[in-house]
Amino acid sequence: MAKPTGTAKLTFGDQELELPIFSPTAGPDVIDIRKLYAQGDVFTYDPGFTSTASCDSTITFIDGDKGELLYRGYPIDQLAEKSHYLEVCYLLLYGELPNATELEDFESRVTNHTMVHEQMTKFFSGFRRDAHPMAIITGVVGAMSAFYHDSTDVNDPWQREVAAIRMIAKLPTICAMAFKYSVGQPFVYPKNDLDYASNFLRMCFAVPAEEYEVNPILSKAMDRIFTLHADHEQNASTSTVRLAGSSGANPFACIAAGIACLWGPAHGGANQACLEMLREIGTVDRIPEYVARAKDKKDPFRLMGFGHRVYKNFDPRAKVMKESADEVLGLLGIENNETLKVAKELERIALEDPYFVEKKLYPNVDFYSGIILEAMGFPTSMFTPIFALSRTVGWISQWKEMLGDPGQKIGRPRQLYLGETMRDYVDVAKR
Numbered sequence: 530m531a532k533p534t535g536t537a538k539l540t541f542g543d544q545e546l547e548l549p550i551f552s553p554t555a556g557p558d559v560i561d562i563r564k565l566y567a568q569g570d571v572f573t574y575d576p577g578f579t580s581t582a583s584c585d586s587t588i589t590f591i592d593g594d595k596g597e598l599l600y601r602g603y604p605i606d607q608l609a610e611k612s613h614y615l616e617v618c619y620l621l622l623y624g625e626l627p628n629a630t631e632l633e634d635f636e637s638r639v640t641n642h643t644m645v646h647e648q649m650t651k652f653f654s655g656f657r658r659d660a661h662p663m664a665i666i667t668g669v670v671g672a673m674s675a676f677y678h679d680s681t682d683v684n685d686p687w688q689r690e691v692a693a694i695r696m697i698a699k700l701p702t703i704c705a706m707a708f709k710y711s712v713g714q715p716f717v718y719p720k721n722d723l724d725y726a727s728n729f730l731r732m733c734f735a736v737p738a739e740e741y742e743v744n745p746i747l748s749k750a751m752d753r754i755f756t757l758h759a760d761h762e763q764n765a766s767t768s769t770v771r772l773a774g775s776s777g778a779n780p781f782a783c784i785a786a787g788i789a790c791l792w793g794p795a796h797g798g799a800n801q802a803c804l805e806m807l808r809e810i811g812t813v814d815r816i817p818e819y820v821a822r823a824k825d826k827k828d829p830f831r832l833m834g835f836g837h838r839v840y841k842n843f844d845p846r847a848k849v850m851k852e853s854a855d856e857v858l859g860l861l862g863i864e865n866n867e868t869l870k871v872a873k874e875l876e877r878i879a880l881e882d883p884y885f886v887e888k889k890l891y892p893n894v895d896f897y898s899g900i901i902l903e904a905m906g907f908p909t910s911m912f913t914p915i916f917a918l919s920r921t922v923g924w925i926s927q928w929k930e931m932l933g934d935p936g937q938k939i940g941r942p943r944q945l946y947l948g949e950t951m952r953d954y955v956d957v958a959k960r
Contacts, residue, residue, distance in 0.1 A: 531585065533561070544569055555590050555599075572943045583768060584934070588621060588926050589760045596843040600760060601625070609849040614755040615639060615725050618697055621760055621926040642698035643719035643728065645706075646676045653710045662707035662914045663792045669703050670696070671785035681779040683932055692780040693925045700918045701725065705732035708911050726752035729918070734906060746860045750853040750901055757846040757894060758916055760923025762839075766790040766797070770924040771931050772940040780928065787924045788917045797913040797920075800899035803834030804909055807871050807899075816874055824884055834896030835879055836889055843891050850897035857904050872900055 533549035537560045540546075546569050549561040559582045562573055575581045590599045598605040601620050608617055612626075619627045619635045627635060652672060656665050673695070674681050680692040706716050709732075717732045727743040730751055735741035761767070770787040778786075791797035810819050822830040837844050858869060876892050879885040902912055931937055 534558070539565075539569070541569070541571065551585075556592070566943075572945070574945050578768070578942075583763055583940075584771065584931065584937075586763070586927070586930060587624065588930060589762045589923070591762050591839055593837075593839040593841045596840050596845050598761070598845050605757065605845050606849055609753050609756050609846075612756070613724070614752045614759070617756050617759055618922040621922050622693060622929070638694050639698045639725070640721050642695050643702055643721070645699050645702050649673075649676060650706070650716060653706060656710070658711070658713065660711070662704070662711055662910055663788070663917070665707040665710065666700075666703050666914055666917065667785055667788045667792070669707070670700070670788060671782055673699070673781040674779045677781070681781070683774075683777055683779065689780065689929055689932065693929065696780070696784055696925060697922050700921045701729040702732060704911075704914045704918045705729060707914060708733050708907075711908075711910065724748065724752075726755060730905075733911075744860065746856055747905060750857050751905070753849060753853050754898055754901065754915065755919040757850060757898075758919035760920070760926065763927075764796070765793070766920065767924060767927050770928050774928045774931055775937060775940040780925070783928055784921060784924055787920070791917050791920065792913060797916045799833065800895035800902070800916070801909040801912040803895050804868070804899040804903055804912075806833045807868050807875070810871050810875075812867055813870050813874050816871065816878070820878060820882070832875070832890065834893060834899070835885070836891065837893045840893070841889060844893040846894040847892055847897060850894050850901070851892070854897045854901050854904075857901050861904055866904075868903070869900060872896070 531551050531553075534552040535550040535558075536547045537550050538545060538547055546565070548565065551559045551561060553559065566572055573581070588601065590602075591597065600608060600617060601624055603620065603626075608620075612620075615636050616627065616632055618639075619632060649669065649672070652669050653665065656668075677692070677695060680688045680695060682688045702719055709716050715737060717735045717737075719728050719732060723731060723743065727748040730743050730748060731741055763771075766787040769790040770783050773783040773786040774780075794802050810816060819830065819832070822828045823832045876896070879890055879892055885891070899909075899912060902915065903909070907915070
């Protein structure tokens with residue numbers, strides 16, 4: 530537990546309170562307001578909790594001004610270049626990079642848990658054929674608690690560990706099954722001799738009628754997408770997982786809650802919204818029209834995939850994703866695709882136009898990831914499920930950390946009440 534490094538004085542009315550200040554290893558100092566209500570009979574008001582630290586954590590750090598994202602202290606660009614997703618999973622879960630033996634053991638445990646209970650396949654036929662894959666995986670992941678009773682006790686460290694491995698291992702299978710169901714093709718079972726990303730691509734695109742060879746460039750790009758989205762501090766879906774977990778809910782229910790939150794277009798649906806915007810623009814000659822609309826304050830149109838709520842200067846993930854986008858498009862020979870031409874021209878404008886530069890509307894990770902996923906052959910409906918698959922390890926790491934915090938309490942935000950005060954009931958005949 531951190532110790533206070535100073536105090537802050539808060540004066541209101543005739544009261545003066547001294548509140549402890551904590552200094553993190555990185556980032557701004559934090560004023561501890563936990564006893565503010567008890568001592569001063571007041572709350573703080575912070576819609577969206579944008580100025581409130583809801584927990585202490587050692588997992589992920591973001592410096593929005595510097596454009597910095599660290600997993601356990603390691604820069605995201607180094608991990609994306611030199612590491613791979615399962616190694617990053619180990620890092621997020623356990624705090625350190627694994628040695629060769631630890632990594633082999635971890636990869637083996639994940640690989641041997643990729644199949645799902647065969648009865649779970651029957652869940653899929655209960656959904657309409659045109660059901661959104663996010664609706665399916667939200668339901669199926671929540672239902673995992675009905676099949677894996679031996680890993681639902683959150684007070685048992687071993688059961689928490691088993692649940693973590695199971696979800697990391699099975700989410701690719703569940704997402705691929707949701708995709709196959711949506712396109713009317715038979716499920717493809719995982720193969721233990723493939724790496725994590727290659728296995729997922731094969732389960733999505735292989736068919737029983739012929740052999741399927743995973744292209745290493747596509748596999749690498751997929752692995753990078755997983756790595757770049759693995760965790761992102763206390764965002765909406767991560768906070769949802771922690772809030773659900775604070776009640777003692779089982780791990781599968783907590784992750785299902787995170788998936789449901791991620792479904793929102795302002796969160797996990799951003800890359801889908803970006804690609805749909807590029808299609809709406811349609812051709813390069815129409816870009817000036819849409820750029821003019823983006824600059825018009827009276828026009829509700831917004832350019833999706835540009836700028837970021839947290840990163841103020843650039844998204845450190847975008848540079849790595851752009852490299853993958855160039856590799857994938859070059860491999861598939863689809864640089865002449867009209868949507869991609871629009872994307873390239875918008876990218877050029879965003880990096881050169883004074884309006885975009887001044888407003889810091891740079892291409893973000895969602896701008897490039899949507900382009901890559903479409904080039905691979907994924908429909909936009911699969912973009913958010915792939916995001917959920919990538920983020921599962923982050924959610925689990927945050928959930929495990931929360932359960933291990935001795936100061937953890939059930940989440941219970943307060944409110945600024947602006948409704949009616951006490952009034953008496955009036956009989957319906959007298960209203």
